[in-house]
Amino acid sequence: MSTTATATDHLGEASPFEHIGLLYRSEADYLAGTVPFVRTALSSGGPVLVAVPSDNLDLLRAALGADARQVDFADMATAGRNPGRILPGVLLDFADAHPGRRVSIIGEPVWPGRTGVEYPACVTHEALINAAFAGRDATILCPYDARRLGTVTLSDAHRTHPLVEQRGARHPSDAYTDPLELAAEFNRPLPFPPSDAAVLDYAGQTALSEARLFVTKQAEAAGVPEVRIAELAVAVNELVANTVEHTATGGRVAVWTEPDVFVCQVEDTGHLPNPLTGRLRPDITQPRGRGLVFVNHLCDLVRVHTRPGHTEFRLHFRL
CATH class of the missing domain: 3.30.565.10 (Histidine kinase-like ATPase, C-terminal domain)
Incomplete structure (x- = not known):
């Protein structure tokens, strides 16, 4: 049986970690959710990583102007092509490079170009962020293109993120699901290899x-x-x-x-x-x-x- 919980239920009242799903519907919507996030983190002196697909990478870099020089950037379509390497090779790598400091990350592992074969690994990754970062001093903001991603993907975004933000309003997700339970749900049998393998x-x-x-x-x-x-x-x-x-x-x-x-x-x-x-x-x-x-x-x-x-x-x- 699947259980749901709020961010504080799962991570504990004192947990410094925040994992936010940002649902956007336009470029303006995207920038309204990401640019203030970056600038707020920079103003507090914290390190910032932006790991998103190249189109949004260019969009955000241009919108940040001179502030972009203080930000680390990575093309998620390359660095995170395999969702299984995002945690160790992108997110944790960045966090571990800044011990003792609060890190802020924009990570976009799910985009309309993702295939159905890749998708279960993406959901598993998003769920396991909550287990891997529990107790860490970090905020991870994950944008989702609500115009072009399907209803199942957006529903899963509510299940993998303790907090959801839309049009500037942030609230706990009523559908948030324990990360290990959700990972077990997506631990599904693979199709048989073809007969000529x-x-x-x-x-x-x-x-x-x-x-x-x-x-x-x-x-x-x-x-x-x-x-x-x-x-x-x-x-x-x-x-x-x-x-x-x-x-x-x-x-x-x-x-x-x-x-x-x-x-x-x-x-x-x-x-x-x-x-x-x-x-x-x-x-x-x-x-x-x-x-x-x-x-x-x-x-x-x-x-x-x-x-x-x-x-x-x-x-x-x-x-």
């Missing part, structure tokens, strides 16, 4: 070299650029190494192509009960635990489905 079953000490060779040859035949083939081999190696270390039964790699995308699925009998796995960077003193973060960094999209006795990672590499 190339398949390799692996196990034992030779698994890593066999899997790397297999995906390399398949990617070469599909016309994947050489640099992406190297990244694919590293990502698969990380996942297969987890199989060898943590399971006794081996696993399977399947590869195929879709329009403009090379897809590789790695599955085994393991289980990932923590949805934040791969989205938080391990402490630098820990020698292990970086593999899934690295996989998210390398791929254009990572979809995951996990349950006791079965986990599958679906890696997407754009052609």
